[in-house]
Amino acid sequence: MLLSGCIQAAPSGCRGFDADTVISLTVAEQFSSQGYTFCIRYLSLGAGQDEGDLSQGEANDILQAGLALMVVQHVEDPGWSPSQGSGQANGVNAVGNAISIGLPLGLNVWCDLEGIAENTNSQDVIDYCAAWYSAVSAAGYVPGLYVGANAVLSGQQLYDLPFQHYWQSCSEVPEVVVCGYQMVQSFVPDPVNGIGIDEDITQNDEQGGQALWLKMS
Template identity: 60%
Template sequence: MNASYSPSGVCVEAAPAGAHGFDADTPLSLELARQFAASGYQFCVRYLTLGSDEDASDLSASEAQDILEAGLALMAVQHVREPGWSPNAAMGKSDGQNTAAHAKTVGLLPGVNIWCDLEGVADGTAAQDVADYCSQWFEAVSAAGYAPGLYVGSDAGLSGAQLYELPFQHYWQSCSSVPEIPQRGYQMVQTLVPQPVNGIGIDADQTQNDQLGGTVRWQVLTERA
């Protein structure tokens, strides 16, 4: 793995292909994170608040430290609006700025993947409006030093070719039926987990190299107490 940033034993690395992890909408304590690590999970994706005011149920600085201390790598994804929302450029800029600010607050380092959750777009939304939202989100997150990624969920509002034309270089395939990304493909694939694991609901995720050799980038603690 190639480390790109390493203060105080924390760094951002290119993830290997075949790593098993999970995403969860439930805060993890140090004990719970250790249970997942002991169960064979290698990384966790936790949520960042959509609005400007941080929600107590979303990733915090202390939780991020606990996840890393437990031996799990960490990435983050921003919450999405309820199904039937109508994206536009101004919304993308605002959402991207919010998630970049929250990422900095919780201690995520430059270069780590922060994911935009694209799903539930209202029927009839113009593809250009969706693309403008995504591009403005990308620009805001990239300007803050992070590696923007796109989670492609159901009703994303764009075809595979249109998704490929976006500025993203990191794509995450949801467990829904979604388009393939031509010429690139996905760097992470989600699988539905119907039953709770270690007492909480999760979806499973596995990393892979895309067709251009790209990989997800996660944050790890290289020196644990």
């Protein structure tokens, strides 16, 4: 069953957070009352959502608390080696898991690109990203790319990928040439409302592009 709400372009200057912890209705309401406007939660790498990753019930709680919602897929452990095949497999799993939660098509689904093994050829990273993008886009979701530490690619190589949506991590990462980022993450050292988070701020990129989230009407 599809989640209630509609896909919206995220206005510039909205404050949100990403978390690798289940968000209860009470906690979501706390964040909402403190001025947070959106939440980003996780899709599993494998086929089927793992315990601790986003469920339909949790997604409903987040939306009912007044927060907008987006999702990002987990990344392999640091030192992983990307390939076209793994990009295709992970993208297919991201789609299946998003559908199982009831996330409507047209939503940004983010690929987490970070922690790649040293001396990895940039073409392997490009092939991974292109395959992931193709799998997610073909299903009707809108792929986005989270650029984290050790992502290998330069700002030009990032821009040359098929993505139109980029999210800047709190690590030192290259600027995506021409378009820039639609969200910027910052590190939060202490728990907020009892959970660990990173904070995120939306912005229009240099070409006017915006992140796409799900929000209750």
